[in-house]
Amino acid sequence: MLKHEILKQLRTPFVWLFAVACVLINALSVISQDYNIRQILRECEIADILGTTDIAGAELPEIEDEFTAMLSESLKNAHSEFVPEEYADGLLAYLVLGANPARMSEDTALTVYDLALPQFRERVAEINNTGEYRYLNGGDRLHSILFVSLLLPCAVETMLLALLIAPKCAGHEYFAGTTQVIYSTKKGRSLASTKLFAAIILTEMSLTMLTVTALAVFLIRCPCFTLLGSPMLINSDRTTVIPWTGISVIGYFGLNFITAGAVCAIFTMIGYAWFGLFVKSRANLYLGAAGALIFTILLYASYAGTPRELHIFPVISNPVILLLNRVGSWFAVSERGIALPWFEAYAIAAWGALFAVLCELAIRKIKRVSI
């Protein structure tokens, strides 16, 4: 039955159109943005030299000083015509690394960078690598690109696809007029769980397709595979997305993958409960769909306005976390009011309980509904 329910949804042209549109929009978004790719590639090279995936890591003053010194020396030796004598070494390096491009063309700066790199590569072998390294602005920019331009839109698009898939999953029989035929069969009244799994699988497939295509376009343009294993940070303070543990970009994608399925499950059961309990007409159906859409928009808007710490696929934990953050800020571990991990667990448990209740209500109603 699962195969049939999945195929039933895949026969919906509108879902395909929307998915293809999302892929195209993501691809165009990736292609059209200015990532300062050469800078990013240099940073990836440095990370590879250091043997670390943390391309936006914490402090490593010794390496920074070394690199700054080497860079300044290279600049003075190779391009003395551009370098006023009175420029301090640190400032010079800062300028070279793109902080003030008006002072030097990017190509020149990066050429100097290339000159310094071999020396740096040799030097690293002599340095006791503590595993931490600090870049300048590039790391933030890269994570901003990854998160804001790629993974976040993919997550939101998946949420919208879940909204498209779930009601159709729940109400397909109603719209097609097949309720009498379906519900008089042996397994007809037990379709709820099958539909739920079908909707989850379809949502996971959608998220995978959207994220993989967007990442693929990005990596074609900027082949820096190191970033996939780098930690998923949220701001220049180097705070990790999940407060109590680090998570890589790939790990973050995996977390979204799992929670996307859970989100779709919730939407599907809300839709199924709605059909089982309330829908008596198309007007009610559209009202429910509009309500779900407004809910999602408000959710995203509230997410957009939150501190950037709350970057987990938002639907599961965000609303409750927001509330707990605001109300329970005296439990915060920092001035920003970051919720303690167990608040997230409570939030997930609360949503899980709501989901379970909806499931039970919907399944009971479907079992006993008169057609």
Next chain:
Amino acid sequence: MLSVKNVTVKYGNTVALDDISIDFENGVYGLIAPNGAGKTTLIKLLSTLLFAADGTVEWNGKSIVALDEKYRDIIGYLPQQFGFYRSYTAYSYLMYLVALKGIPEKQAKERVNTLLDEVALPDVKNKKLRKFSGGMIQRVGIAAAMLNDPKILMLDEPTAGLDPKERVRFRNLIASLSADRIVILSTHIVSDIESIANKIVLLKDKKVFRCDSMENICAMLDGKVFEAEMPSEELPTFSKKHFVLSERFEGSTAFARFVGDGSEGTPKSASLEDVFLYLYRDTGDAANA
């Protein structure tokens, strides 16, 4: 045996079936009543689409609600409005229903192809259902109802949309199936069940008026059906004095079949249609039978 015991079905506060009791055994049962009398309600009740407010429906002594999937495993139902997915082909839709009926895939393909042959749709099985005519859709529905070789087959207006040739074919199909199963056939077309029904169930005023053989049902009007011949212009006057079952014109002569006391007209054998028209004469829809 399928037993309906003191069942009342309500839609909100409206009683659709009022304290009905009836037993069904193997054979063809023709369910006849005007619109709104409760035929579809009874069939939906037996198909577990509706639940009784009072009373029980039992299959071999066990409640069909308690039996749940085990009961639905042995029923086949063709609703009055057979719904379908427009993007599906006939073959794919039947394969989907086969999965819903719990039939293993190995047997499913053979079963679907056999039924498509029986309803004369093998050449169009890969055509999308949205391109089918009404009669073709109805035949798909009949095939769908038969997929699990049901012990109880319930057909609500099954011949709607079928041409005369298809209706004869359908009657023959049902007759061949009825030996070892219960077939409940709800229809307005009396001729569809006259030749194949073992029992006729008449519903009136939300109750079972009578459940009996064709002969006994028709015997209700034994000696009361006559045919009179008269000039056409006298027919309206005649109709006011007698309950006219049907009229026929040959030139300027009118022939009226009516229910009378024997004082005039030629006696005729009562048919099921005569009984239907006479029994439901107070109901507006009886004339549409």
